[in-house]
Amino acid sequence: QVQLVESGGGLVQTGGSLRLTCAASGRGFSTSAMGWFRQAPGKEREFVAAIGWTGGRAYGADSVKGRFTICRDNTKNTIYLQMNSLKPEDTAVYYCAARRNSYSYASSRADEYDYWGQGTQVTVSS
Numbered sequence: 154q155v156q157l158v159e160s161g162g163g164l165v166q167t168g169g170s171l172r173l174t175c176a177a178s179g180r181g182f183s184t185s186a187m188g189w190f191r192q193a194p195g196k197e198r199e200f201v202a203a204i205g206w207t208g209g210r211a212y213g214a215d216s217v218k219g220r221f222t223i224c225r226d227n228t229k230n231t232i233y234l235q236m237n238s239l240k241p242e243d244t245a246v247y248y249c250a251a252r253r254n255s256y257s258y259a260s261s262r263a264d265e266y267d268y269w270g271q272g273t274q275v276t277v278s279s
Contacts, residue, residue: 154179154180154181154268155177155178155179155180155181155182155185155251155253155268156177156178156179156268157175157176157177157249157250157251157268157269157270158175158176158177158178158270158271159173159174159175159247159248159249159270159271159272159273160173160174160176160273161173161174161273162247162273162274162275163274163275163276164276164278165239165275165276165277165278166277166278167239167240167241167277167278167279168238168239169239169277170235170236170237170238170239171236171239171275172233172234172235172236173189173233173234173236173247173249173273173275174231174232174233175187175189175231175232175233175234175249175270176229176230176231177230177231177232177251178230181251181253181255182227182230182251183206183227183230184206184255184256185206185251185252185253185255185257186203186204186205186206186251186252186257186258186259186260187203187204187206187223187225187232187249187250187251187252187259188200188201188202188203188204188249188250188251188252188259188260188261188263188266189201189202189203189223189232189234189247189248189249189250190247190248190250190263190266191243191245191246191247191248191275192245192246192248192272193244193245193246196245198248198263199214200214200261200262200263201213201214201217201221201223201234201247202214202217202221202222202223202234203223203259203260203261204223204224204225204232204259205258205259206227206255206256206257208224208225208227210258210259211223211224211259212259214261216242217236217243220236220237220238220239221234221235221236221237222234222235222237223235232249234247236275239275239277240277241277241278241279242277243275243277244275244276244277245274245275246272246273246274246275247272247273247274247275248269248270248272249269249270250263250266250267250268250269250270251266251267251268252265252266252267253267253268
């Protein structure tokens, strides 16, 4: 069982930056693939970025490539999402997620993640 707590959200102007943090507790974090997803009002949850358990495979959705970076620190049981050049369309609740099975790949599909945090709000003003 893995518990996830996100932090770092807030209100920022267009072009600004934020760094989201996801702190994990419980067994299995260091061998779990992790992901970030987001959900805007009236829209479905969408993939943002994912990272393998070693950190060697990390990638993001086309909409955030070149702007967002995902990384992890297994010594701190934490993953991060560095968000730069933020746009109003990035406004959403951002969720951290973990896969249950050890050594599984970093998926972009929300239905392949088993544990979810409570989310943190990111608002980008124009």
